[in-house]
Amino acid sequence: MPRAFRFGVNMLTIDSGPAWREKCRRAEELGYDVLLVPDHLGWPSPFPALVAAAEATERPRVGTFVLNAGFFNPALLAREVATTDALTGGRLELGLGTGYVKAEHDTAGLPFGTPGQRVDHLERTIGELDRLLGDPEYRPQAVQQPRPPLLIGGNGPRMLRLAARHAEIAAFTGGRQAPGKPEGTLELLPPEKLAASVATYQEYAADRAEPAELNILVQQVLVTDDRRAAAREVAARGIGVDEEQALEVPTLLIGTPAQLAEQLRERRERYGFSYITVLDPFLEAFAPVIEELKGS
Numbered sequence: 001m002p003r004a005f006r007f008g009v010n011m012l013t014i015d016s017g018p019a020w021r022e023k024c025r026r027a028e029e030l031g032y033d034v035l036l037v038p039d040h041l042g043w044p045s046p047f048p049a050l051v052a053a054a055e056a057t058e059r060p061r062v063g064t065f066v067l068n069a070g071f072f073n074p075a076l077l078a079r080e081v082a083t084t085d086a087l088t089g090g091r092l093e094l095g096l097g098t099g100y101v102k103a104e105h106d107t108a109g110l111p112f113g114t115p116g117q118r119v120d121h122l123e124r125t126i127g128e129l130d131r132l133l134g135d136p137e138y139r140p141q142a143v144q145q146p147r148p149p150l151l152i153g154g155n156g157p158r159m160l161r162l163a164a165r166h167a168e169i170a171a172f173t174g175g176r177q178a179p180g181k182p183e184g185t186l187e188l189l190p191p192e193k194l195a196a197s198v199a200t201y202q203e204y205a206a207d208r209a210e211p212a213e214l215n216i217l218v219q220q221v222l223v224t225d226d227r228r229a230a231a232r233e234v235a236a237r238g239i240g241v242d243e244e245q246a247l248e249v250p251t252l253l254i255g256t257p258a259q260l261a262e263q264l265r266e267r268r269e270r271y272g273f274s275y276i277t278v279l280d281p282f283l284e285a286f287a288p289v290i291e292e293l294k295g296s
Contacts, residue, residue, distance in 0.1 A: 002268055003213060005293050007276040007286075008034035010065050010217070011053070014044045021056035023280070028057045030287040031294065034093065036065035036277060041104045047084045054088035061091045065217075065277065066153040066171065068099035069121055070110060075130035080131035082133060082142040090143030094129075095151035095171065098122050098159070125149070126166050151215065155189070155197045160215045163212070164204035169275060171215040172197060174251035176240075186220065187240030191248045200273050215275040216267070221282035221289075222254045230254045264293060 009032045024035055035053045037046040042212040067077075085092040098118035099105065105112040113121070129244045132138050134146035142148060142227035152163040163170040174194050175186035190198070198214070205212065224230045230247035231254055241249050250267045253260045267273050278286045 003272075003274040005264070005296060006033040006213070006275045007266070007290050008032060008036050008063070008065070008215075008275065009283055010038055010277055010279045011045060011049070011278050013280070014049065017052065020049070020052060022052040023283075024056045024060075027283060028060050030283065031096070031290040032060055032283075034063055034275075034277075036063045036095070037070065039067045039293045040064055040098075040101070041107055042268060047245050048081050050092065051087045052082060054091055061093055062088055063093035063151065064095040066095035066097040066151065068104070069125045070099045070105060070118060070172070071108065075132065077125065078129055078132040079140065081129065081148060082138070082140045085142040085144055085148050086140055086141070086286045090148075092142075092144070093151055093169065094148045095153060095169075096122060096125065097146045097153045102178070115156070116158075119156075119162070122152075122159075123162060126152075130166075134283065146170070152216075157200060159212040160197065160201040161204045163272070164201055164208065167187075167212055169213045169215055170201055170205075171217065171275075171277075172201075172273075173217055174249070175219070187238075188249055188251050190241055190245050191250070194250060195271065202272075213275050214272040216250050216273040217277045217279075218253055218286075219251045219279070220253070221278055221286045222252070223257065223260070223285050224254060225256060227255045227259065228291065248278075253286075253289075257292055260286075260289045261292035264289070265296075 009027050037044055037049045039046050046064045053062050081094055102112045133142055149168040150166060150167035151171050152167040153173055174189050176189055222230045225259055232243045235241060235243045235246045246252055250271060250273060253263060263274060
C-alpha cells in the first residue's frame with residue numbers, strides 16, 4: 001500500500017511578525033502538513049521563524065528545508081535543534097544539506113571547501129547530533145527522542161548514501177547548477193536523471209529496517225487548461241528541460257487541479273514521492289490539489 005501523502009510549504013519571506021503568523025495560519029487552514037523555512041543569507045533565520053510558526057498554529061509540523069550544514073558548528077546546532085523542538089512541542093523536522101552557494105560562505109567568513117569536504121562536514125554534523133541528542137544527560141533536551149526526524153536533501157552518490165543510512169526523510173531537489181550560469185543558478189534535472197537518483201538511493205537503502213519517506217520539491221505549480229502550451233512556455237525559459245520533459249518531470253506540476261492530483265498519484269507510484277513540498281508563492285494555487293488528495 002502506498003504511503004499517504006503529506007504536503008509542505010517552503011516559506012521564503014517575512015514581511016512582519018503579524019503577516020508571518022497570518023501566513024502560517026492560512027497554510028494550516030489550507031491543509032498543509034508541514035511549514036518549512038530554507039537557510040540562505042538574506043532570507044529568514046530558520047529557527048526563530050519556526051518557533052513563531054508553531055506558536056501561530058496547532059496542527060502542522062515545522063521544519064528546516066534545508067539547513068546549510070556549513071553555517072553551523074555541530075555542538076551549537078544541537079542546542080538550537082533541542083531548544084526549537086522543546087519550544088514547538090516536539091513538532092520539529094530537521095532538514096540538512098551541504099549548502100551550494102559559495103558567495104554566502106564568503107559573506108559569512110566561513111570556508112566553503114570542495115564538494116567532498118562539504119559532505120564530510122555534513123557527515124560529522126549528523127554523527128555529533130546523534131551522539132549529543134541521543135545522550136539522556138544532554139541539556140537542553142529535545143521532546144522527540146532520540147532526536148527529531150532527520151531529512152537529508154541532495155542528489156550526489158555520497159549524499160544519497162548518507163540519506164539512506166541516517167534520514168527518516170530523503171529529499172530530492174531535482175535540480176543542479178546550470179552550466180555556464182552564475183553560481184547558485186539551478187536548472188531542473190530531466191525525468192530520467194531524477195529517476196536514476198531515486199534508483200541509486202533505493203539501492204543504498206535496500207537494507208533499511210523501515211523505508212524512509214521520499215520528498216520532492218516542486219518548483220512551479222501552473223494551474224491551466226492547456227498543459228502543453230504552459231509546458232512550452234516553461235521550457236522556453238531554459239531551465240534544463242524541453243517541452244515533453246516539462247510535462248513529465250516531478251519538479252513541475254502543470255494542469256487543472258484534478259490533473260495535478262493525478263500527476264502526483266502517478267509520480268508516487270513511479271518514484272515513491274509521497275511528501276510533496278511547494279514554494280510559498282504557490283500556497284493558494286496548490287490548495288485545491290491538497291483537498292483532492294486528502295487522506296489518500
